[in-house]
Amino acid sequence: MSKRIDVKDLNVYYTNFLAVEDVSIEIEAKSVTAFIGPSGCGKSTFLRTLNRMHEVIPGGRVEGEVLLDGDNLYESGVDPVTVRSQIGMVFQRPNPFPTMSIKDNVLAGVKLNNKKISRSDADALVEKSLRGANLWNEVKDRLDKPGSGLSGGQQQRLCIARTIAVKPQVILMDEPCSALDPISTLAIEDLINELKNEFTVVIVTHNMQQAARVSDKTAFFNIAGTGKPGKLIEYADTTTIFSNPGVKATEDYVSGRFG
Amino acid sequence: MTTNALRRSGSKGQAGDKIFSGAALGAGILILVTLLAVAVFLLIQALPTFTADPTLVSGGEGFFSYIYPIVIGTVIAAAIALLIATPVGIAVALFISHYAPRRLAAGLGYVIDLLAAIPSVIYGAWGYLVLAPALVPSFQWLAENLGFIPLFEGPASQTGKTILTAGIVLAVMVLPIITSLSREIFLQTPKLHEEAALALGATRWEMITMSVLPFARPGIISAVMLGLGRALGETMAVALVLSTGSLIPSLIKSGNQTIAAEIALNFPEAFGLRLSELIAAGLVLFVITLVVNLIARAIIARHKEFSGAN
Numbered sequence: 001m002s003k004r005i006d007v008k009d010l011n012v013y014y015t016n017f018l019a020v021e022d023v024s025i026e027i028e029a030k031s032v033t034a035f036i037g038p039s040g041c042g043k044s045t046f047l048r049t050l051n052r053m054h055e056v057i058p059g060g061r062v063e064g065e066v067l068l069d070g071d072n073l074y075e076s077g078v079d080p081v082t083v084r085s086q087i088g089m090v091f092q093r094p095n096p097f098p099t100m101s102i103k104d105n106v107l108a109g110v111k112l113n114n115k116k117i118s119r120s121d122a123d124a125l126v127e128k129s130l131r132g133a134n135l136w137n138e139v140k141d142r143l144d145k146p147g148s149g150l151s152g153g154q155q156q157r158l159c160i161a162r163t164i165a166v167k168p169q170v171i172l173m174d175e176p177c178s179a180l181d182p183i184s185t186l187a188i189e190d191l192i193n194e195l196k197n198e199f200t201v202v203i204v205t206h207n208m209q210q211a212a213r214v215s216d217k218t219a220f221f222n223i224a225g226t227g228k229p230g231k232l233i234e235y236a237d238t239t240t241i242f243s244n245p246g247v248k249a250t251e252d253y254v255s256g257r258f259g
Numbered sequence: 260m261t262t263n264a265l266r267r268s269g270s271k272g273q274a275g276d277k278i279f280s281g282a283a284l285g286a287g288i289l290i291l292v293t294l295l296a297v298a299v300f301l302l303i304q305a306l307p308t309f310t311a312d313p314t315l316v317s318g319g320e321g322f323f324s325y326i327y328p329i330v331i332g333t334v335i336a337a338a339i340a341l342l343i344a345t346p347v348g349i350a351v352a353l354f355i356s357h358y359a360p361r362r363l364a365a366g367l368g369y370v371i372d373l374l375a376a377i378p379s380v381i382y383g384a385w386g387y388l389v390l391a392p393a394l395v396p397s398f399q400w401l402a403e404n405l406g407f408i409p410l411f412e413g414p415a416s417q418t419g420k421t422i423l424t425a426g427i428v429l430a431v432m433v434l435p436i437i438t439s440l441s442r443e444i445f446l447q448t449p450k451l452h453e454e455a456a457l458a459l460g461a462t463r464w465e466m467i468t469m470s471v472l473p474f475a476r477p478g479i480i481s482a483v484m485l486g487l488g489r490a491l492g493e494t495m496a497v498a499l500v501l502s503t504g505s506l507i508p509s510l511i512k513s514g515n516q517t518i519a520a521e522i523a524l525n526f527p528e529a530f531g532l533r534l535s536e537l538i539a540a541g542l543v544l545f546v547i548t549l550v551v552n553l554i555a556r557a558i559i560a561r562h563k564e565f566s567g568a569n
Contacts, residue, residue, distance in 0.1 A: 056457060058361070085460025095451040099473035108469060109459030159455070166459060 002200045003069040003086075003169040004029040005050060010064035011229075012042070012049055014057065020046050021229035023064075025219060032192060032201045034211035034238065037221035038253070042230025043204050046221070047172050050202065051087035052080040068169065085109070087170040088163035093179045094155035096147035096162070103143040105158055106130060109166035125165055133161035134191050153184020160191065164199070171195060173203040177210065189214050208254055212242050220250045298545070305539035311532055325536065326543055328506030332422065332515035333544070336497060337490035339426025339510070340433055345483055347430075348437030355438075356445035357467060368442065375435035383499030386428035391419035391500060398423070398511040412509040420502035423510040425517075428496050433486035440485065444478030445471055477559040484555040488548055494519040518544045 005027040012020040020042035027033050035043040048054040049062050052073060066073045073083050088109075096105045106126045110117060117125070126143065130136040135157040139150070147158050156176060163171055173192075177185040192214045195201050205211050211218050218241040223230045234241065234250045245251045313321030351371065355364045395417065402413030452470035461469055472479075497520040504514035522537045529537055 051458065053454065053458060056454060081460050081462050084458055089454075089458035091451065091454060091458070093451060095449075095455040097452060097455065097469060097473070099476075108456070109461075112459060112461050112465050162455075162459065 002029045002198060004200065005170060005202075006065075006067040006070075007050075008065040008067070010046075010049065010062055010066065012045055012054065012062050013060070015059035018229040020049075020221075021231050023232045025232060025235055027200060027202060028217070029200050030196055030198070031216045032196045032203065032214050034215035034218045035202070035204045035221060036206075036208060036211050036218060036253070037230070037233075038223065039206075040226075040230070041221040041223040043219075043221045044174050045230070046232075047174055047202060047204050048089075050170070050172055051084050051089055053084070053089060055080060085112070085166055086168055087172060088166060088168035090156070090159050090163055090171065090173045090176045092175045094152055094159055096150075096155050096158050098146065098148040100147060101144045102139050102147045102150070102158060105147040106161050106165050108162055112166075129161040129165040130158075132164050132194075133157040134187060134194075135161055151184070153180045153187055156180060156184065156188060157191065160188075160195075164195070168199065170200040170202065173201065175204050175206060178206060185210070208242075212238060218242070220245075220247075220253060222249050222253070301538060301542040301545060305535055305542045307532060307535040308539040311535075315532060317533065317536060322536065322539060326518075326540060329516045329518050329521050329540065330543060330547070331506055333491055333517040333519070333547070335510070335515065336422055336426045336429055336501075336517050337487055339423060340429035340490040341483060341487055343427065343430035344434045344437055344486060348434050348482070348486070349441055349479065351434075351438045352441035352445055353467060353471075355442050357463065357471065368439070371435050371438045371442075373435075374431070375439070379432065379493060379495040380499070382428055382432050383496035386424060386496060386500035387420070390428060391421075391424050393419070394424055394427075395419040401511055409508040410510050412512070415511045416502070416513050418502060418513070420500060421511050421513060422501060422515040425497045425501045426510075428500050429490045429493055432493060432496060433489050436486045436489060437482045440482035441475065441479055444475040444482070448474045480555050480559055484552060487551055491544065491548055491551070492519055494523045498523050 005025075007023055007025045007027075010020070010023045011018060023046060035047060037043050045054060048060075050066060050073075054060040054062070062074060064074075068083075068086065072078070096102075097108060100108060103126050106129050107117070107122055110122075110125065127136060127140075130139060135154060138154060139158075147155060150158060156179075160171075160176075177188050180188065189210065192201055192203065196216075203211075203214065215238045217236065218238045219235040220233045220241060221230050222233045234245060234247045236246065240246075241250060242254050245254060251257075308316065308322050313319070316322050316325055318325045351367075355367050355371075359367060395415070398415035398419060398421065399413075401411040402415040405411040406413045448471045452474065453466055456466040456469040497517050501515065501517070501520060502513040503516040503520070503524075506516075507514040518540050522540055525533070526537055
C-alpha cells in the first residue's frame with residue numbers, strides 16, 4: 001500500500017510567476033523524504049504539486065510530469081479528486097473539522113463519494129486509524145466529542161488518523177510540527193517512523209534536526225533571491241546531506257551559516 | 260512615604276479608554292431603553308382592546324378572533340417567502356463565493372446588493388402590475404391539477420392578487436438579505452478547513468458540505484431570521500399586491516391578510532377602540548418577531564460546542 005513518486009522537469013507557476021524551477025526527483029516507496037530549505041524557497045509549493053493541492057490557489061499550474069508508480073498526475077482526464085484520495089496531506093496547522101466529532105473526523109474521507117460503510121466496519125476503521133496515529137488511548141472514551149476540543153498535538157494526530165483512514169499510497173506533510181510543542185513534536189516524529197512501514201511519507205520541515213531524525217533521504221531547496229524561482233539544490237541520503245554535502249550552499253545551510 | 264513607580268497618573272490613553280467604555284455602555288443601554296419604550300407604548304395603547312366589551316371589537320367576537328386570522332396570514336406569507344428565498348439565496352451565495360469566476364462573482368454581488376436598495380413600494384407596484392397577472396395561468400393550472408390539496412383549491416383568482424403572489428414578492432425582497440449575508444459568511448470559511456476536505460479527495464460540492472456549510476450554519480440561520488424579520492414586517496408590497504379577505508387555506512384565491520398590511524390600510528381612518536386594536540395587532544407582530552429571534556438564538560446556541568469557536 002505505497003507507491004513511488006517520480007518527478008520529471010517540473011516547473012510550478014502562479015499565473016505567470018515561476019515559483020519553482022526544473023525539479024526532478026525520485027521518491028522511493030516506503031521511505032521518509034524530507035524537504036528542507038529557507039522560507040520562500042518553494043518547498044511547500046513543490047510539495048503541494050505532488051497531490052495537485054496547489055491548484056486550489058488561484059493561478060497555480062505546472063509544466064512537467066509527476067508520476068505515481070508511472071501514472072502521470074497531470075495527464076488530461078486525470079481528476080485531482082482521485083489524485084488526492086491516493087496522496088493524502090497533513091497541514092501546517094492542525095485542521096480537524098470543527099463541527100464533527102472525533103469519530104466523524106476520522107471517517108470524513110472514507111464517507112466521501114457516497115461510499116457506504118457498515119457500523120461495525122466504521123468502528124473498526126476508527127480504532128485502527130486512531131491506533132495508527134497513536135491517539136487511540138487518549139480519545140477512546142470521547143469519540144463523540146468535537147475534535148476541536150483536543151490539544152494541538154492531539155488534533156494533528158487526529159488529522160493524520162483521518163489521512164491514513166482513506167488508505168492513501170503517499171502521505172505529504174507540510175511542516176506538521178511547526179505549531180506544536182516539543183513533546184507533541186516527538187509524538188509525531190515517532191509516528192512518522194511507524195508510518196513508513198506502510199506508506200510513502202514526504203515531509204517539509206524547517207527544523208533540520210527533525211529532518212535528520214525522521215528522514216531517509218533529504219532534498220535541499222534554495223532560492224537565489226526575492227522574485228527568483230526556487231530550485232532543488234541537492235538530493236541525497238540524509239546522512240550525506242548532513243555530514244558530507246556535495247554543494248557549498250547545502251553545507252552552509254545545514255551548518256547554520258544562513259537561513 | 261513610598262511612591263509606586265508602576266502606578267500611572269491619569270494619562271491620555273486612560274481617558275480614551277474611559278470615554279470609549281462609557282460610549283459603548285451608553286449605546287448598549289440606549290438600545291435596551293428604546294426596546295422597552297416601544298414595548299411599553301404598545302402595551303399601554305393596546306390595553307383598551309383587551310378590556311373592551313368583546314362585541315365592540317371588529318368582528319364582534321373579541322380581540323382573539325380578530326387577530327388570529329391575520330397572524331396566520333402573516334405567517335403564511337412569510338413562510339412562502341422563506342421557502343423560496345432560503346434555498347435560492349444560499350445557492351446564489353454559494354455560486355458567487357465558490358463557483359463563479361472572480362470577475363463575474365463581483366458583478367453578481369453588486370447586482371444582488373442593488374436588489375436590496377429597491378424601495379418596497381416599487382416591488383409592490385411590480386407585483387401588482389406584472390407578477391400578479393403573469394401568475395394567473397399557473398394558478399389556474401394549479402387549481403385544475405392539484406385542486407384536491409386545500410392549499411391549491413380553486414377557483415383560482417382572476418387577478419392573481421393572492422397570498423402566494425404576495426409571498427413570491429416578499430421572497431424577491433428578502434433574497435438579497437439572505438444572499439449577501441450568506442456570501443459574506445461563506446467567504447470567511449477558513450482556507451484550512453476547505454483544504455482539509457480537498458486533501459481527503461473531496462469534490463467541490465463535498466468540500467462545501469464538509470467545511471463551508473457547517474461553518475456557515477449559524478450565519479445562515481441569522482441571515483434567514485433577518486429575512487424573516489423583513490418578510491413579517493413588510494407592509495407596502497403586501498398592501499399593494501394582496502387582495503385581502505377572510506382567512507382561507509387556499510393560496511391561489513383572493514383572501515387572507517397580514518398584520519402589517521392590516522395596520523397600514525386601516526390606520527389613517529382609525530380612532531378610539533379601532534386604533535387600540537391596530538396597535539394591539541402591532542404588539543402581536545412585535546412578540547412574534549421577538550419569539551422568532553429567540554428561537555434562532557437557541558438553535559445557534561445548541562450547537563455551540565461544535566461551532567469551531569473553541
